[in-house]
Amino acid sequence: MISKTRGKNKITHFLLKNNTYVVFLILFLICCLASDKFFSFLNLRNILLQQCAPVLVSVGMLMVILTGGIDLSVGSVMAVGSSLTAVLMVNNGFSWPLACLVSLLVGAAMGAFTGALVAYLRFQGFVASLAVMTIARGIAYTITNATPINLEDGTLNVLTSKAYGYPIVFIALAVILIFAVVTNYTSYGRIVIAIGSNAEAVKLSGIREKRYVMSVYILSAVLATAAGIFLAARSGVGNSTIAEGQELDAIAACVIGGASLAGGKGSVLRTVVGAFILALIGNIMNLLAIPTYPQKIIMGLIIIIAVLMQVLTDRRKNN
Amino acid sequence: MEQANYQLEMRGISKQFNGVTVLQDITVQVNKGEIHALVGENGAGKSTLIKILSGAYTKDAGEIFIDGKKVSITSPLDAKKLGIAVIYQEFMLAPDLSVAENIYIDRLSGDKKFINWKRLRSDAKKQLEDLGFADIPVTAKVRNLSVAHQQVVEICKCLTRDARILVLDEPTAVLTVAEIRKLFEVIRVLKEKGVSVIFISHHMDEIFELCDRVTVLKDGHYMGTRSVCDVTSKDLIHLMIGRELTQMFPKRGAVIGDVVLKVERLNSGKRVRDVGFEVRSGEILGFGGLVGSGRTEAMRAVFGADKMDSGEITMLGKRVNFSNPRSAIRHGFGYLSENRKALGLIVDQSIRVNTTMASLQKVTQRGFLKKKREKDHVVSLLSQLSTKYGSIEDDASSLSGGNQQKVALAKWISSDCKCMVFDEPTRGVDVGAKVEIYNIMNKLAEQGVAIIMISSEMTEIIGMCDRAIVMHQGRITGELSKENLSEENIIELAIKEAAQ
Numbered sequence: 001m002i003s004k005t006r007g008k009n010k011i012t013h014f015l016l017k018n019n020t021y022v023v024f025l026i027l028f029l030i031c032c033l034a035s036d037k038f039f040s041f042l043n044l045r046n047i048l049l050q051q052c053a054p055v056l057v058s059v060g061m062l063m064v065i066l067t068g069g070i071d072l073s074v075g076s077v078m079a080v081g082s083s084l085t086a087v088l089m090v091n092n093g094f095s096w097p098l099a100c101l102v103s104l105l106v107g108a109a110m111g112a113f114t115g116a117l118v119a120y121l122r123f124q125g126f127v128a129s130l131a132v133m134t135i136a137r138g139i140a141y142t143i144t145n146a147t148p149i150n151l152e153d154g155t156l157n158v159l160t161s162k163a164y165g166y167p168i169v170f171i172a173l174a175v176i177l178i179f180a181v182v183t184n185y186t187s188y189g190r191i192v193i194a195i196g197s198n199a200e201a202v203k204l205s206g207i208r209e210k211r212y213v214m215s216v217y218i219l220s221a222v223l224a225t226a227a228g229i230f231l232a233a234r235s236g237v238g239n240s241t242i243a244e245g246q247e248l249d250a251i252a253a254c255v256i257g258g259a260s261l262a263g264g265k266g267s268v269l270r271t272v273v274g275a276f277i278l279a280l281i282g283n284i285m286n287l288l289a290i291p292t293y294p295q296k297i298i299m300g301l302i303i304i305i306a307v308l309m310q311v312l313t314d315r316r317k318n319n
Numbered sequence: 320m321e322q323a324n325y326q327l328e329m330r331g332i333s334k335q336f337n338g339v340t341v342l343q344d345i346t347v348q349v350n351k352g353e354i355h356a357l358v359g360e361n362g363a364g365k366s367t368l369i370k371i372l373s374g375a376y377t378k379d380a381g382e383i384f385i386d387g388k389k390v391s392i393t394s395p396l397d398a399k400k401l402g403i404a405v406i407y408q409e410f411m412l413a414p415d416l417s418v419a420e421n422i423y424i425d426r427l428s429g430d431k432k433f434i435n436w437k438r439l440r441s442d443a444k445k446q447l448e449d450l451g452f453a454d455i456p457v458t459a460k461v462r463n464l465s466v467a468h469q470q471v472v473e474i475c476k477c478l479t480r481d482a483r484i485l486v487l488d489e490p491t492a493v494l495t496v497a498e499i500r501k502l503f504e505v506i507r508v509l510k511e512k513g514v515s516v517i518f519i520s521h522h523m524d525e526i527f528e529l530c531d532r533v534t535v536l537k538d539g540h541y542m543g544t545r546s547v548c549d550v551t552s553k554d555l556i557h558l559m560i561g562r563e564l565t566q567m568f569p570k571r572g573a574v575i576g577d578v579v580l581k582v583e584r585l586n587s588g589k590r591v592r593d594v595g596f597e598v599r600s601g602e603i604l605g606f607g608g609l610v611g612s613g614r615t616e617a618m619r620a621v622f623g624a625d626k627m628d629s630g631e632i633t634m635l636g637k638r639v640n641f642s643n644p645r646s647a648i649r650h651g652f653g654y655l656s657e658n659r660k661a662l663g664l665i666v667d668q669s670i671r672v673n674t675t676m677a678s679l680q681k682v683t684q685r686g687f688l689k690k691k692r693e694k695d696h697v698v699s700l701l702s703q704l705s706t707k708y709g710s711i712e713d714d715a716s717s718l719s720g721g722n723q724q725k726v727a728l729a730k731w732i733s734s735d736c737k738c739m740v741f742d743e744p745t746r747g748v749d750v751g752a753k754v755e756i757y758n759i760m761n762k763l764a765e766q767g768v769a770i771i772m773i774s775s776e777m778t779e780i781i782g783m784c785d786r787a788i789v790m791h792q793g794r795i796t797g798e799l800s801k802e803n804l805s806e807e808n809i810i811e812l813a814i815k816e817a818a819q
Contacts, residue, residue: 186686187679194672198665204624204656205677205730206648264667 016313020257020270020277023306027280035287043283049160049234051279052172053078053227057246058253058275059179059268060223063216065254066183068196068263069118069125071217074224075246076136077107079239081228083140086149086238089156096155104225110136111221115214129217133247140240149238159233168230175223180268192216196263253278256306277306325384326351326515327372327403327484332381334367341367345381345541347517347534349484354506354516356526356547359536359559360749365519368536369486373405374398385484404477405486408493408747410469412476414462419443421461422476446475450505465611467498474505478514485509486517491525492747495610495775496810503529521749523552535559560751567754568782571761575785576600578636579769580621580652580738585630587620592793594630598738598769603760605780605787606773607809613793614773615657618740622654623647635737648677651737655727655744657773659720663727666716670708671697673715673726678734700729704759721752728759738769745779757783777806789813 015022031038057074064071081103088099110132117128151157159167183189194202195209203209227246232238251261257274259266281302285295327349334342342364349355359365370376372383374395383390385401392398398405412421420427422443428434443457452471461469470490477485487506491499506516506529518530526533527547535542535558542558581597590613598604606614619625621632623641632639634650641647644654656662664673674697675682682693697711706725708718715726724744731739741760745753760783764770774780780787781804788798789812797812 185688185690187683187688188686190672190679190688194665194668194676197668198661200662201665202676204622204644204654204662206643206645206734207676207679208643208645264665 019309019313020273023256023309024273024277024280027277031280031284034284037287038284043287047276047279047283048169049166051275052168053230053234054246054249054253054279055172055272055275056175056223056227056230057220058250058271059175060220061247061250062254062257062259062266062268062271063179063183063192064125064220065251065259065261066192066196066263066266067213067216068199069213069216070129070251070261071114071220072126072129072247073110073114073133073136074220074227074250075243076133076140077110077221077224078228078231078243078246079140079241080110080136081107081225082232082242083144083149083228083238083240085156085229085232086151087143089151090149090238096158100229103229104222107221107225107228108218111218112214114221115217118217119210119213125217137240144238144240146240148240151232151236151238156229156233157236159230168233171226175226176268176272183268188212193264196260196265198264249275249278252303255310256303258310274306277302324387325349326353326386328384328387329368329372330382330384332368332371332383333379334364334371334376335379340539342371342378342539343541345536345539348544349515349517350531351515352510352513353532354510354518354530356530356533357517357519357536358521358526358533358555359542360751363536363559363749364539365536366488367539369405369488369517369519372398372403372484372486399480402481402483403486404480404482404484405488406470406473406477406490407488408490410473412461412469412473415460417458417460418447418455418464418472419457421472422446422457422479424476425480442479443475446479447471450475450478450508451501452505465498466493467495467501470494470502471505474509478509482514484515484517486519488519489521489747490518491520491522493610496813497609499525521747523555526555527552556750567757567778569754569758569761571764573601573603573761573764575602576767579634580771581633582617582621583631583633585617585620585632586628587616587625587630588628590616590793591620594790594793594795596788596795596798598771600737600767600769601764602786603764603770603772603784605784605804606771606790607777607780607787608775608790608796608813610775612790612813614790615742616793617790618654618742618771618773621647622652622740624654648734648736651735653677653731653734653736653739655731655739655741657742657746659723659727659747664715664723666723667714669712670701670715670718670726671711674700674711674729674733677730681733696733697729700733701725704729704732705755719749719752720747721749721755724748724752724756725759728756732763736768739763739771741770741772741774743774744772745774745776777809780809781805 037043057078061071061074084103084106085099088094088102089096114128114132117123118125158164191202191207191212195212199209228243231242253274254266254271255261256277257267257270259271281299285298325348329345329347332342332345345368357365367376371378374392374397377393383392390401392401413424419440423439427439440457447453447455447457450471455464455468455471461472490502494502509516520526530547532544532546533555534544535555537559576599578597579600583595585591585594594617608614616625620627621641623643623646632641634652639650641652660666671693675693682689682696694711701708704725706722708722715723718726744756748756760770772783784804785801786798787804789796789809791813799808
């Protein structure tokens with residue numbers, strides 16, 4: 001009898017410990033049952049290609065959240081990435097790799113600006129990134145005149161082309177892998193997480209914590225710029241109006257993945273799964289032809305449920 | 320037995336957490352108007368017992384009587400209605416509200432719709448005057464009050480709710496000598512009014528001065544209740560730790576060598592004026608004085624945690640300038656903070672992470688953590704300090720005060736300091752762990768580390784230090800050699816105005 005309950009406890013413990021993954025699997029099964037179009041190569045490939053950009057943004061957001069900050073500028077920075085790359089290619093005749101490189105550097109500079117405001121001038125992450133969000137969107141509008149720019153010759157397509165084996169998927173995979181390793185196996189990751197728990201104690205341990213704080217905003221902005229380039233590559237258009245509200249999806253992915261907005265807690269793999277949970281929900285509702293507006297309501301409710309599960313697990317762990 | 324005599328009786332209280340018994344058949348009886356001490360080492364079950372009384376935990380077995388009537392306490396609200404108030408070390412005050420607002424926080428407008436500010440303030444003023452604190456301005460923000468005054472506000476708040484049983488959890492830990500005197504007066508006023516006080520403290524002298532009776536707990540067991548006239552502090556310590564504590568301050572054989580750290584004409588902010596001293600290898604240099612005399616601020620400035628306005632630091636014969644803690648640590652200067660939870664440890668990260676935080680370079684290779692090496696390093700370090708813990712992956716917050724302090728210490732030992740500041744190293748640490756921390760300090764001194772110990776416990780300075788410097792209002796008021804170390808001499812310097 002005792003061993004039976006203990007066995008049961010073990011299973012509950014396992015399920016609770018891996019709740020993000022469990023939720024994902026259950027959702028996946030529900031999707032398979034709800035629509036026969038869901039489990040098809042075409043649909044799954046679409047989800048995968050579509051998610052490359054949000055996954056990058058979410059991973060960057062996670063790094064910021066781990067330090068106890070937040071980066072609201074990622075959506076606008078994506079727009080800069082998309083627009084600037086297109087402008088450089090179409091108007092200035094840059095080759096696509098050079099255009100991408102310059103965009104990434106500009107992204108890094110924007111991240112450095114936000115990061116410097118937070119780390120050195122002690123702005124709150126929310127406020128600093130809110131300002132940069134507005135600035136970045138303005139930059140994207142200004143350089144494109146708020147009109148979409150067609151990437152006519154389509155060379156940026158290399159990134160998404162079947163012939164080359166969908167490079168963006170592999171880039172995204174590499175990013176996930178690198179950041180999973182960074183957060184778990186490097187002193188950099190250790191310090192980033194420790195800052196989120198107690199920045200003052202980290203400073204008094206002889207670590208120049210400001211540099212680390214600044215660096216996560218740079219990482220977040222670079223990943224967001226890359227995500228913007230991905231979108232341009234997929235759609236063949238450089239666009240300054242994309243990714244409005246993408247920051248909220250990225251935050252949601254982190255939170256569904258168990259990250260704490262107070263900092264010091266979160267996982268890269270779970271965040272990625274969190275992003276895919278959001279994607280599955282969106283996808284299945286489209287397949288079931290649920291109209292866009294109610295979709296939003298359902299999406300919000302599901303975020304609440306996912307976070308509630310995290311809260312309950314935490315409470316259980318603490319008792 | 321006549322139960323009606325007791326204002327509060329807790330009888331046969333037991334409590335288990337996850338199958339572990341933390342309280343076993345505890346009985347506490349408190350008379351009306353009695354000041355009753357509750358003592359025991361950290362982990363003896365004092366806090367659990369108090370949390371049962373305050374309704375934060377529910378008991379597994381036992382009964383609680385108030386005025387001889389059996390009561391049921393299942394929530395903090397129940398306890399409040401029964402007139403039980405607990406004042407923890409971390410106050411439950413809203414720092415940005417005024418004193419008056421805090422005192423009447425749960426009934427600001429009385430039974431009216433709007434707040435009558437005039438009345439609120441005059442009521443608060445009267446309450447404070449009753450306790451002898453007419454000097455606390457009722458309109459001041461609580462944030463701007465001293466810790467001692469915040470405590471008074473907290474007590475006032477409880478009294479306006481007709482508290483008949485007041486529990487004070489280590490109330491003197493954060494107070495200066497003068498403030499402790501004042502607090503004792505307040506507690507005696509309460510006694511006159513018939514309030515029963517349960518007083519938790521690690522300090523024997525406070526218990527003997529203030530309390531009527533004392534109940535001792537050890538490892539969740541009831542060890543007995545004594546009248547303070549009938550026992551000596553030796554008896555109590557014996558009851559608390561179950562053995563004689565023959566030597567509180569162990570002897571040591573450290574050889575005092577060359578000057579390791581020399582500080583001259585240090586000025587920083589408003590709290591550090593013209594501070595200069597030197598400390599040699601193998602030496603333990605005490606820093607005495609009242610809380611707030613600028614000792615912590617001076618060391619923080621040396622360490623690079625706060626800005627140094629002027630001054631010179633020489634470390635191992637070389638002029639240095641610690642612009643941040645990192646450069647101080649690189650030169651072998653470590654600082655064990657007095658504020659363990661906020662500054663010393665990252666309490667919601669693992670013991671492992673905390674132990675290597677100041678010496679990550681030891682367990683990393685090209686930026687990658689060597690987890691096996693780290694684990695071995697942490698385990699061996701902690702066992703050297705005889706730290707008790709479950710797993711090194713547990714959060715630091717899961718440890719008792721003494722063991723948390725050992726982890727904080729391990730962090731600095733791991734970073735191979737040549738000179739180390741121990742800022743109030745035994746605050747909130749039980750008697751047994753105190754001796755262990757003294758032993759660690761001695762061992763470090765024997766290894767040639769220069770040690771600076773800031774302490775407000777004079778017995779500790781007298782027992783441990785080779786020499787002591789005393790500060791008052793940011794200035795050094797004098798230095799005492801080993802032979803001249805006495806409580807009288809320290810106090811005299813601690814309250815004396817500096818020569819200039």
